[in-house]
Amino acid sequence: MTPTASPHADGAVRVRGVIKTFGVGDAKTVALKGIDFSAAEGELHLVVGPSGCGKTTLLSVVAGTLDWDEGDVSVFGTRLDGMGKGAVTRFRRSNIGFIFQQFNLIPTLTLVENVSVPLLLNGAGRRTAEEKAAQLLKQVGLEGRGNKRPTQLSGGQQQRVAIARALVHEPRLLICDEPTSALDSATGHQIMDILSGVARAPGRCVIIVTHDPRTHRYADRITEMEDGRVTRVLDGAALGEFVSMTH
Amino acid sequence: MYLLALKMLLGDRAKYIMLVGGLTFSSLLMTQQNGVFQGLLSWTTSHMRNMRASIWVVESRVEQVNETKALRDTDVNRVRSVDGVDFAVPLFQGVMKARAADGSDKQVQLIGLHGGTLYGRPAVMVDGDISQLRVPNTVVVDELAAQPTRLGAGLGRSLKVGDTFEINDREARVVGICKTERHFFGYPYVFTSYDQALQYAPRQRKMLSMILAEPKPGIPAEEVARRIAAETGMKAYTVPEFERSTVAWIWRNTGIPASFMTTIILGFVVGVAVSGQTFYSFVLENLKNLGALKAMGAGNGLLAGMLLFQAITVGVIGYGLGLGLTALFGLAVAQSGQPPFKLVPLYLVQTFGAVLVICVLAALFGIRKVARLEPAIVFRG
Numbered sequence: 001m002t003p004t005a006s007p008h009a010d011g012a013v014r015v016r017g018v019i020k021t022f023g024v025g026d027a028k029t030v031a032l033k034g035i036d037f038s039a040a041e042g043e044l045h046l047v048v049g050p051s052g053c054g055k056t057t058l059l060s061v062v063a064g065t066l067d068w069d070e071g072d073v074s075v076f077g078t079r080l081d082g083m084g085k086g087a088v089t090r091f092r093r094s095n096i097g098f099i100f101q102q103f104n105l106i107p108t109l110t111l112v113e114n115v116s117v118p119l120l121l122n123g124a125g126r127r128t129a130e131e132k133a134a135q136l137l138k139q140v141g142l143e144g145r146g147n148k149r150p151t152q153l154s155g156g157q158q159q160r161v162a163i164a165r166a167l168v169h170e171p172r173l174l175i176c177d178e179p180t181s182a183l184d185s186a187t188g189h190q191i192m193d194i195l196s197g198v199a200r201a202p203g204r205c206v207i208i209v210t211h212d213p214r215t216h217r218y219a220d221r222i223t224e225m226e227d228g229r230v231t232r233v234l235d236g237a238a239l240g241e242f243v244s245m246t247h
Numbered sequence: 248m249y250l251l252a253l254k255m256l257l258g259d260r261a262k263y264i265m266l267v268g269g270l271t272f273s274s275l276l277m278t279q280q281n282g283v284f285q286g287l288l289s290w291t292t293s294h295m296r297n298m299r300a301s302i303w304v305v306e307s308r309v310e311q312v313n314e315t316k317a318l319r320d321t322d323v324n325r326v327r328s329v330d331g332v333d334f335a336v337p338l339f340q341g342v343m344k345a346r347a348a349d350g351s352d353k354q355v356q357l358i359g360l361h362g363g364t365l366y367g368r369p370a371v372m373v374d375g376d377i378s379q380l381r382v383p384n385t386v387v388v389d390e391l392a393a394q395p396t397r398l399g400a401g402l403g404r405s406l407k408v409g410d411t412f413e414i415n416d417r418e419a420r421v422v423g424i425c426k427t428e429r430h431f432f433g434y435p436y437v438f439t440s441y442d443q444a445l446q447y448a449p450r451q452r453k454m455l456s457m458i459l460a461e462p463k464p465g466i467p468a469e470e471v472a473r474r475i476a477a478e479t480g481m482k483a484y485t486v487p488e489f490e491r492s493t494v495a496w497i498w499r500n501t502g503i504p505a506s507f508m509t510t511i512i513l514g515f516v517v518g519v520a521v522s523g524q525t526f527y528s529f530v531l532e533n534l535k536n537l538g539a540l541k542a543m544g545a546g547n548g549l550l551a552g553m554l555l556f557q558a559i560t561v562g563v564i565g566y567g568l569g570l571g572l573t574a575l576f577g578l579a580v581a582q583s584g585q586p587p588f589k590l591v592p593l594y595l596v597q598t599f600g601a602v603l604v605i606c607v608l609a610a611l612f613g614i615r616k617v618a619r620l621e622p623a624i625v626f627r628g
């Protein structure tokens with residue numbers, strides 16, 4: 001499947017009127033209450049808000065890893081709603097890169113092997129995949145460490161490996177959930193530097209869910225959420241004000 | 248990805264060793280027990296390979312070769328007169344008490360062969376001359392009988408040609424030593440002439456145990472056996488028929504198969520339990536990683552394939568090791584022949600199949616878990 005090119009820059013990710021409910025009866029939680037959200041190409045977009053407001057749920061919907069109840073979701077012009085599970089999986093495989101709070105590197109594999117996974121999933125041969133993986137490791141400053149295992153690295157280094165893995169197959173959308181919250185302040189800034197440098201490329205969109213106000217200044221746009229809804233979208237002067245206020 | 252799947256499992260040393268160990272033990276238990284069982288079963292039909300007659304005629308109620316119900320002497324001639332029978336000879340078969348040089352009694356399997364033809368004689372002579380059986384009071388014993396712990400007792404060595412012992416107070420002079428395949432009862436073979444056997448055995452009204460017959464050239468044994476049975480009312484078996492009937496009798500009338508089957512099934516169950524449990528906990532521990540793979544776009548089919556590949560790989564290794572250990576066991580007991588042991592290729596293939604079934608079952612537990620896994624879980628701390 002080749003996603004049709006987006007008609008305008010604002011169309012990297014579009015979410016319209018999405019409702020997501022967890023559980024039934026008394027245990028029922030409405031995590032997303034008809035939410036609208038959009039992110040543009042070439043943009044580093046932060047999603048912020050109090051705990052439990054639905055940030056991760058929104059991210060999962062955009063990533064196609066979670067079904068939702070109502071509303072439309074399109075990523076680079078491809079509608080995810082109404083697409084079969086298999087098609088969504090294939091779409092995700094080639095178009096989306098993931099960075100998780102807990103890194104989620106496979107501990108028994110070497111760094112090069114970990115980074116090559118997305119390429120292998122996309123059908124690349126082992127040699128090609130590992131060469132490309134080594135290149136990416138170099139880009140995130142881990143040259144020559146390809147044969148180490150994740151457990152031999154610090155948290156910041158592991159997250160750099162995860163960034164290499166998220167980018168190795170050149171996805172157009174990068175999805176990060178709390179990429180800095182398991183890291184100390186200095187390391188968090190390093191990671192954000194890498195993300196805003198390496199990840200933000202023309203035609204690519206980076207969405208980061210975060211609790212961490214130190215990350216705000218890296219944003220091109222910030223969407224603020226509360227209780228399953230978007231309360232504010234900040235850019236331009238309003239964004240500058242927000243950053244200096246929260247810093 | 249399959250290579251990486253293997254590395255994931257190999258990286259978890261403890262689980263890997265547990266899995267391979269469990270499957271090795273399970274394979275060993277299944278193949279070794281089956282080997283002993285098959286060996287034991289083959290002992291029950293060793294008469295047929297030791298005497299090599301084409302057709303075995305027995306009393307109509309006899310279902311297995313180790314059972315004798317006496318026939319009338321005239322029955323031999325009735326068999327001879329059946330069309331298609333080349334020749335038919337009487338056979339005596341009975342367990343007798345033999346007395347060694349030191350005065351101790353040893354049980355032996357006495358076989359009385361037709362003096363004229365010696366049809367049914369053992370295939371391999373180690374020493375002596377079987378035609379000497381035509382001389383009165385002579386016997387040919389097998390190597391087992393000749394052992395210093397058996398009829399050689401009191402001599403301080405094995406029995407040799409020229410030595411004597413007693414069967415039911417009558418002298419038996421050894422004129423030959425032969426090789427035989429061991430018998431189910433564990434008694435050694437002593438061959439003599441039919442007439443001599445009647446001298447050795449306690450007197451009874453009917454002494455003929457069986458009739459051995461040979462079909463005329465060009466006529467199938469099955470056909471001749473069928474005619475003998477039809478015309479005489481006795482039972483006539485070809486070798487494969489008698490083997491089948493004997494083994495079937497053992498299955499029906501003894502607890503031996505049941506006890507071996509219990510152990511073999513136990514091996515299977517242990518295999519499923521140990522490997523299923525270990526594999527499932529491997530999957531549980533890797534749930535986050537598997538979820539991450541799923542988020543990155545690994546489909547259920549690929550993940551199931553990876554788990555199956557892991558399970559089958561450890562299965563093949565476990566089976567290989569189990570079979571290797573079984574073979575070592577076989578080599579170790581080959582010298583003494585105790586316990587009996589026989590690896591039947593068909594059963595080895597079946598055991599391999601059983602091990603694969605174990606692995607697939609083990610993998611299925613994990614696959615079910617992974618298939619239900621929401622990839623979104625990786626976003627949850």
Ligand SMILES: Nc1ncnc2c1ncn2[C@@H]1O[C@H](COP(=O)(O)OP(=O)(O)OP(=O)(O)O)[C@@H](O)[C@H]1O
Nearest residue numbers: 022023029030031050051052053054055056057058
């Ligand atoms: N799998 C689930 N089952 C039931 N309820 C869920 C599930 N996932 C999320 N929720 C609920 O949905 C709401 C939104 O959760 P979500 O994880 O999206 O919040 P969040 O903004 O990411 O919070 P945090 O900042 O703590 O990560 C919460 O009330 C949460 O309890």
Ligand SMILES: [Mg+2]
Nearest residue numbers: 055056057177
């Ligand atoms: Mg969250």
